[in-house]
Each structure stands twice: as structure tokens, then as C-alpha cells.
Amino acid sequence: MKKKHYIVIGGTKGIGRVIANDLAHEGHIVSVVGRKLAPDNKKNKNITHWLTDLADTNKRIETINQILSRNGKVSHIIFCQQFRNTHDDWAGQIEISLTATKHIIDLLTDAFDYTNDRSIVVISSVIGSLVATGQPLSYHIAKAGLNQMVRYFAVHLGLKGIRVNSVSPATVLKDEAKEFYYTKNKALLDLFGQIIPLGRMGSPHDVSDAVQFLCSKQSSYITGQDIKVDGGYSLLTQESLTRRLAAGVNPTHEKK
Numbered sequence: 237m238k239k240k241h242y243i244v245i246g247g248t249k250g251i252g253r254v255i256a257n258d259l260a261h262e263g264h265i266v267s268v269v270g271r272k273l274a275p276d277n278k279k280n281k282n283i284t285h286w287l288t289d290l291a292d293t294n295k296r297i298e299t300i301n302q303i304l305s306r307n308g309k310v311s312h313i314i315f316c317q318q319f320r321n322t323h324d325d326w327a328g329q330i331e332i333s334l335t336a337t338k339h340i341i342d343l344l345t346d347a348f349d350y351t352n353d354r355s356i357v358v359i360s361s362v363i364g365s366l367v368a369t370g371q372p373l374s375y376h377i378a379k380a381g382l383n384q385m386v387r388y389f390a391v392h393l394g395l396k397g398i399r400v401n402s403v404s405p406a407t408v409l410k411d412e413a414k415e416f417y418y419t420k421n422k423a424l425l426d427l428f429g430q431i432i433p434l435g436r437m438g439s440p441h442d443v444s445d446a447v448q449f450l451c452s453k454q455s456s457y458i459t460g461q462d463i464k465v466d467g468g469y470s471l472l473t474q475e476s477l478t479r480r481l482a483a484g485v486n487p488t489h490e491k492k
């Protein structure tokens with residue numbers, strides 16, 4: 237297998253950290269961008285961390301230049317950054333999710349390695365097309381905007397051989413969320429298991445596998461597409477969801 241250079245934006249925590257580690261274990265060169273190292277960021281010799289705030293336009297330019305001069309031309313960019321704030325900070329969400337993604341793609345368009353496969357993968361969410369009562373409007377708009385950005389760049393970068401796709405998970409059981417589900421909210425975890433057609437919550441590795449597929453030769457004619465990684469969750473009608481929820485309380489409600 238040919239070693240490739242991946243840039244993982246938002247790869248210090250959560251889903252991005254797992255993707256970066258999976259790629260590094262495959263022997264690829266991985267440049268990770270985030271603001272701070274988590275205590276459990278593994279020391280893998282294939283990973284280089286670049287600590288920077290994506291909210292700062294000049295730092296974005298400086299970081300991308302440093303990455304290219306240290307690790308060379310890029311084969312794949314994976315966007316996993318997640319704006320986190322306690323309130324609905326519209327400007328912050330738009331800047332980190334949309335503006336930073338567009339800016340970094342623009343900065344890197346001419347820095348792809350033309351001897352390798354080339355692609356961009358954006359982690360979106362099922363919330364790009366559904367409404368989640370627990371998430372602010374800015375998150376919904378950012379994800380819907382990312383989905384359209386993927387289609388736009390897929391068309392505009394097609395002739396350069398750069399494929400652009402997205403992966404949309406539903407709620408993911410990240411390492412950081414395990415305590416919440418296993419010790420404090422076991423009933424919720426069990427309900428997810430009963431409602432999701434594949435019978436369990438998704439893991440960061442499920443998302444990572446889809447990302448790796450979209451960066452492989454096996455997806456060489458796929459561009460501008462969104463793959464839902466949700467165990468079939470978003471396929472259910474409102475009635476089926478309601479019946480499955482009710483069946484969590486009384487199993488006879490599942491049958492009609």
C-alpha cells in the first residue's frame with residue numbers, strides 16, 4: 237500500500253482522533269489540527285499535531301503552510317472540527333464549520349499530490365436534513381451548508397481529480413461519551429439499541445471506516461455524495477419511531 241499524507245482538521249478529540257489514529261496505524265502520514273492535545277492523544281510517530289485556533293484566519297494560513305513544508309503535498313483532507321459553545325453562537329459556528337472549511341479547501345486546492353488518489357471528506361450529520369430538538373439552529377444551518385459545499389466543490393474540483401464527499405453520522409458513542417451512557421444513562425443507551433435498525437449506536441470506527449472508503453480507490457468514481465452512517469436510524473417513519481419507543485416501555489406496541 238502506498239503511504240499517503242492525510243490532513244485531519246479537528247483530529248485531537250472524538251471522532252477525528254479515532255480517524256487520525258486509524259490512518260496512522262495503516263502507516264499513512266497524518267497531520268492533525270486542533271487547539272489542544274487531549275491527555276490520551278497517542279504518540280504515534282506517523283501523527284504530527286498542529287495546535288491552532290481555526291477561528292483565526294491568519295493562523296489557518298500559517299498552519300497550512302507549515303504542514304505542507306513539513307509533510308509535503310496532501311492526498312486527503314478530512315474535516316472533523318466541531319464548534320462547541322454553551323449558547324447558540326451563530327458567528328462562531330459559521331466561522332468554524334463553514335468558513336474555515338471553505339478557506340482550507342481553497343488554500344490546499346493546488347497542494348494535492350497528483351501521483352496519488354485525491355479526495356476531501358467532510359463529517360456532516362443527519363442533522364443536515366433533519367431537525368434535532370437538542371441542537372441550536374446554527375448547527376443545523378452549518379451542516380446543511382456543508383452538504384451543499386460538498387456538492388459545489390465536487391463539481392468544481394472534478395477535473396483536478398479531487399473527489400469531495402461527506403459522511404453523516406447520527407449520535408456516535410465516542411470514548412468521551414461512554415461514561416455518560418454506560419454509567420449515568422444506561423436506559424438511553426438501551427433505547428438506542430431498540431430503536432436503531434442495526435441494534436446499536438454507531439462508534440467512531442464506523443465513521444472512520446466510511447471515511448477510509450471515501451479515500452480509497454474503491455470509491456474512485458464517487459463524488460458529491462453523502463453517506464449516512466447511522467445504522468438505518470434515519471430511515472424510520474415517525475410512526476415506526478413512536479412504536480419502537482413505546483415498545484421500550486411495552487413490547488406489544490411494536491406489533492401492529
Ligand SMILES: NC(=O)c1ccc[n+]([C@@H]2O[C@H](COP(=O)([O-])OP(=O)(O)OC[C@H]3O[C@@H](n4cnc5c(N)ncnc54)[C@H](OP(=O)(O)O)[C@@H]3O)[C@@H](O)[C@H]2O)c1
Nearest residue numbers: 246247248249250251270271272289290317318361407408
Ligand atoms: N459526536 C456525535 O455524536 C456526532 C454525530 C453526528 C455528527 N458529528 C460530527 O462529527 C464531527 C466530530 O464530532 P465530535 O463529536 O467528534 O467532536 P469533538 O469531540 O468536539 O471534537 C471536535 C474537534 O474539533 C476541534 N476544534 C473545535 N473548535 C476548534 C477551533 N476553533 N480550532 C481548532 N480546532 C477546533 C477540536 O479540537 P480542540 O478542542 O483541541 O480545539 C476537536 O479536535 C463534527 O463535525 C460533528 O458535527 C458528531
